[in-house]
Amino acid sequence: MANQFSLAHLTVLDSPPPEMVYLAARAGYDFVSLRPIYMGLPGEPNYELAKNKKMMHETKQALADTGLKLLDIELARIYDGVDPNHYLPAMEVAAELGGRHILSSIWTDDRNYAIERFAEICDLAKPFGLTVELEFVPIASVNNLAGTLDILHTANRENAGLMIDIHHFHRSRDRVEDLDSVPREWFRYLHLCDAPAVIPDSMEEMTRVLREERSYVGEGGIDIASIINRIPEIPYSIELPNLKRSRELGNEEFARRCLQSAKEYLNNYSHTS
Template identity: 65%
Template structure:
C-alpha cells in the first residue's frame, strides 16, 4: 500500500473546512481530517457542516475541485453529560462527504458508562458506514494503550478501532513490544508527529506541547520509526500543531513542510521503503 497522508485539523487550527481542503491539496496531501463537531472550547470557531449550509456547500465544492477525500471527522467524545445522539447530524454529513472514520476519545472516569456510551457512538456511526477510532490522550480519562484496548474489548463493536497518536503513545510510556501485539485489523489510520523526548511533569507544559509545540517528524525525540514499523501501512494524518512554525511560515507553507519532512523521514526509516531499498 502506498503511503498516504491527511492534513489534520490541529495542524492548521481554526481554518475553515473549505480553506483547509484547498490548502491540503496545494500542499500535496491525499486527504483532509476535519473537525465539524464543536467541542465548546474557549474561542473555538463553530465549523458545524450540518447546521451551516453555506459552509457545507463550499466544503463540497472544495472536495470536488481538488479531488481530495475526507479521511475522518472529529471529535465524538465520550464525556459525562454528552448524549451520543447529538453527533448524528455530523455523522450523516460525514457520510455524505465520503468520510471513512470518526475519531473518538474518552473523558469520563466511569468505566461502565464509558463503554456504554462508546458502544452507542459505534452503533450510530455504523448506520452511516463509518468506523469509530478510539484515541487515548495523556490528559483524558483513557490515557494509555492498555486502557484503550480494554474499552475496545468490552464494547465488542466490529466498526471500532484503535487510533495511535505518536505523541500520546510516547507520553503514555507505552512500548513498541506492546504495540506489536495489537491485532492488525484495529488500525485504520495514525496521527503522525514528533515531539521533544523528555516527558513534561508540568500539566500546563504537557497541554502546551499537545496544542502548539510538537515537532516535525524526525526532529524530536520520539522513536517514530519504531511505531510506524510496528503497525500495518495505513493513512497517516499529520497532526503536528506548532504555533512558532505556523506563525513564521503561514499555515499553508507550514502544512507543506510537515508533509515534506514526513515523506523524507519515511523514505529513510519506514519498513516498506527499507525493504524496497534492499532489493
C-alpha cells in the same frame, strides 16, 4: 505502496474547512481530517458543517474540485452526561462528504459508562458506513494503550478501532512491543507528529505542547519508526499544531513543510510490518 497523508484540522485549525481542503491539495496531501464537532474550547473556531449549510456546500465543492478525500472527522468525546445522539449530525456530514472514520476519546472515569457510550457511538455510526477510532490522550481519562484496548475489547463492536497518536503514545510511556497484540484490522490511520523526548512533568505543559507546539517529524526525540513499524501500512494524518510556525509561515507553507518532513523521515525508515 506509496504512503498516503491527511492534513489534520488541528494543524491548521484557523483555516475553515473549504480553505483547508484547497491548501491541503496544493501542499500535496491525499486526504483531510476535519473537525465539524464543535467542542467550545478556548479560541476554537466553530466549523459545525451540519448547521452551516453554506460552509458545508463549499467544503463539498472543494473536495470535488481537488479530488481530495475526507479521511475522518473529530471529535466524539465521551464525558459524563454526553448524549451520543449529539454526534449524529456530524456523522451525516461525514457520510455525505465521503468520510471513513470518526475519532473518539474518553474523558470520564466511569469505565462502564464509557464502554456503554462508546458502543452506542459505534452503533450510531454503523449505518453511515463509518468506523469509530478510539484514541488515548495523556490529559484524558483513558490515557494509555491498555485502557483503550480494555474499552475496545469490552465494547466488542466490529466497526471500532484504535487510533494511535505518536505524541500521545510516547507521553503514555507505552511499549511498542504491546502493539503486536492489537488486532491488525483495528489500525485504520494514525496521527503523525514529533515532540521532545523529555516528557513534561506538569499537565499544563503537556497540554500546551500537544495543542500548540509539536515538532516536525524527525525533529523531536520520539522514536517514531519503532512505532509505525509495528503496525500495518495505513494513512498518516499529520496532526502537528505549532502556533509559532504556522503564524510565521502561513498555514499552507507550514502544512507543506509538515508533509515534506514526514515524507523524508518515512523514506529513511523502511516499513517492516
